[in-house]
Amino acid sequence: MEAPVKKNDYYDVLFEDLTHDGAGVAKINGFPLFVPNALPGEKGTVKVVKVKKGYGYGRLMKLSETSPDRVDALCPIYKQCGGCQLQHVSYDGQLRHKQKIVKETLARIGKVDVEKVTVHPTIGMSDPWNYRNKAQVPIGEREGALIAGFYQQRTHEIIDMERCLIQQTENDRIVREVKAILNRYHIRAYNEQTHQGWLRHIVVRYGYQTKQAMLVFVTRTADFPHKKKILAEITAKFPNIRSIVQNINPKRTNVIFGEETKLLSGLEYIYDYIGSIKFAISARSFYQVNPEQTKVLYEKALEYAELTGEETVIDAYCGIGTISLFLAQKAKKVYGVEIVPDAIEDAKRNAKLNGIENVEFAVGEAEEIMPKWHEQGIRADVIVVDPPRKGCDHSLLQTIIAMKPKKVVYVSCNPATLARDIAILEQGGYETKEVQPVDMFPHTAHVECVALMSRVEK
Numbered sequence: 001m002e003a004p005v006k007k008n009d010y011y012d013v014l015f016e017d018l019t020h021d022g023a024g025v026a027k028i029n030g031f032p033l034f035v036p037n038a039l040p041g042e043k044g045t046v047k048v049v050k051v052k053k054g055y056g057y058g059r060l061m062k063l064s065e066t067s068p069d070r071v072d073a074l075c076p077i078y079k080q081c082g083g084c085q086l087q088h089v090s091y092d093g094q095l096r097h098k099q100k101i102v103k104e105t106l107a108r109i110g111k112v113d114v115e116k117v118t119v120h121p122t123i124g125m126s127d128p129w130n131y132r133n134k135a136q137v138p139i140g141e142r143e144g145a146l147i148a149g150f151y152q153q154r155t156h157e158i159i160d161m162e163r164c165l166i167q168q169t170e171n172d173r174i175v176r177e178v179k180a181i182l183n184r185y186h187i188r189a190y191n192e193q194t195h196q197g198w199l200r201h202i203v204v205r206y207g208y209q210t211k212q213a214m215l216v217f218v219t220r221t222a223d224f225p226h227k228k229k230i231l232a233e234i235t236a237k238f239p240n241i242r243s244i245v246q247n248i249n250p251k252r253t254n255v256i257f258g259e260e261t262k263l264l265s266g267l268e269y270i271y272d273y274i275g276s277i278k279f280a281i282s283a284r285s286f287y288q289v290n291p292e293q294t295k296v297l298y299e300k301a302l303e304y305a306e307l308t309g310e311e312t313v314i315d316a317y318c319g320i321g322t323i324s325l326f327l328a329q330k331a332k333k334v335y336g337v338e339i340v341p342d343a344i345e346d347a348k349r350n351a352k353l354n355g356i357e358n359v360e361f362a363v364g365e366a367e368e369i370m371p372k373w374h375e376q377g378i379r380a381d382v383i384v385v386d387p388p389r390k391g392c393d394h395s396l397l398q399t400i401i402a403m404k405p406k407k408v409v410y411v412s413c414n415p416a417t418l419a420r421d422i423a424i425l426e427q428g429g430y431e432t433k434e435v436q437p438v439d440m441f442p443h444t445a446h447v448e449c450v451a452l453m454s455r456v457e458k
């Protein structure tokens with residue numbers, strides 16, 4: 001069937017829905033058109049910008065009727081940046097939208113009966129701004145001076161930026177001041193096209209509870225022009241920067257970090273707390289970016305695990321052991337498994353740092369290690385999984401089913417793979433009890449969930 005719309009033509013439409021990535025959906029003779037910045041219930045004029053087989057994309061030209069959920073985006077560069085997809089939606093509207101997306105996805109992909117399984121209202125933040133504890137800022141040049149900002153949507157053009165409203169204000173302040181210092185020394189930015197120049201990214205990490213900051217220079221080469229003077233100026237200006245490191249990335253690549261990291265000043269770590277547990281965070285370790293909501297998320301996982309102190313728990317995809325250490329406070333024994341060796345080193349260090357002894361960590365693919373644990377006779381009462389966006393490996397789900405834990409607590413950053421995996425676990429004898437969406441990334445379209453599944457006793 002030929003598409004009923006033509007590229008560059010204008011159409012008056014009614015928006016009926018909002019996609020998981022925050023675009024409005026209008027239908028023209030049943031043909032869906034995805035339009036950023038439009039909300040359900042709104043009417044307006046769109047220009048078709050792309051036509052694909054079965055669907056198309058449009059640009060919102062004019063609104064004739066607006067939704068009660070619409071607000072003015074606070075950020076002046078909101079449209080250019082594209083990092084926040086939902087700033088034009090009231091915060092309450094964002095939370096409702098995320099709950100709806102989780103419900104619909106579980107029903108559609110997972111065939112979960114959402115009439116019976118409670119998908120709770122999304123837990124939001126009381127102040128949903130300035131939450132990110134990590135800034136990764138690409139560096140460019142304009143008129144011979146450094147600029148630090150973000151890539152304009154769908155381009156590789158860097159837009160200079162002074163302030164990101166979802167970033168910790170201290171991270172922005174550090175980037176601004178460091179840029180000014182570097183400009184006084186005429187430091188050159190890396191140029192992607194010519195593969196020349198020096199500074200590629202500035203990364204800042206911030207300890208939400210400790211207020212300690214880490215500054216990372218990602219550079220093309222291992223030298224550091226005017227190193228002594230630059231570091232002296234930075235440490236004088238920012239006594240809370242406890243760690244300055246240089247990461248060297250000599251490759252032609254979009255990947256931010258290279259293999260080699262050198263300590264320039266202070267310690268290799270900064271510290272932060274989630275609840276009462278202290279974590280050492282190094283330049284490259286994975287650490288959740290919204291510390292306030294991380295605590296909410298982990299507390300929910302802990303609540304669902306219902307530990308009494310007698311249980312053996314497995315934390316698959318454990319990263320630097322954050323959830324494992326949280327669970328270890330209430331369990332008899334926790335086993336954590338993670339694919340990245342450095343993360344496991346961090347996890348072991350973090351266990352020591354907190355005097356937690358009832359945890360054991362293994363490096364490897366969870367789908368390889370867990371069958372071995374099973375063979376060795378390790379019996380888990382609760383298995384917690386927190387996989388990356390692609391979800392759990394199919395064979396890992398089969399191992400979970402074979403290990404017969406009483407409960408599975410599934411922490412997910414992607415409702416689609418959560419739904420797919422829930423369906424497999426349900427076939428294997430588990431029942432979904434409840435699902436709690438948590439807003440870890442306000443103003444963006446991302447949503448995190450914790451799902452509780454219990455083994456059906458026969």
Ligand SMILES: C[S@@+](CC[C@H](N)C(=O)[O-])C[C@H]1O[C@@H](n2cnc3c(N)ncnc32)[C@H](O)[C@@H]1O
Pocket residue numbers: 286287288316317318319320321322323337338339340343364365366367386387388393413
């Ligand atoms: C969403 S993160 C969760 C980390 C941790 N639970 C936390 O909250 O900080 C997913 C983790 O899974 C790890 N990972 C990816 N594939 C894996 C696999 N096949 N086996 C074990 N770990 C894996 C990643 O390196 C990453 O640390």
